[in-house]
């Protein structure tokens with residue numbers, strides 16, 4: 353991940369990155385070869401890259417995209433215990449992630465909420481209403497495919513730089 357991407361994630365996502373709840377996501381395996389935490393960081397980096405490629409670099413858009421991407425799968429933590437099967441997980445984890453976003457940031461931005469809620473499109477047929485949601489959906493798919501081929505989304509250095517204390 354390049355310097356500008358890391359800087360952007362830190363600038364807008366500090367409250368999430370510093371939270372205990374986010375930090376706990378590095379303990380659960382995701383897509384066979386990574387952890388939920390690495391996936392969240394990887395998707396956020398990819399989403400920032402997608403914003404830059406489209407010239408969407410205003411504060412408002414970047415903040416929406418970074419917060420939505422960092423939180424989009426937090427609700428999947430503990431999936432083995434709380435969901436009966438994969439179908440229930442598919443339907444419920446975006447909603448549980450919305451709750452995590454509100455709990456962690458104390459904010460409830462409609463664009464962040466909709467983007468998180470609709471990130472499983474088209475597997476879950478809820479269509480994103482905002483540009484940020486489409487960017488998150490695309491970034492999530494790109495990272496998920498890479499992860500299934502064993503490509504790690506982040507390096508040890510990325511983790512160290514982004515998970516600085518408080």
Ligand SMILES: [Fe+2]
Nearest residue numbers: 424425471472
């Ligand atoms: Fe997801």
Ligand SMILES: [Fe+2]
Nearest residue numbers: 395424425492
């Ligand atoms: Fe995801």
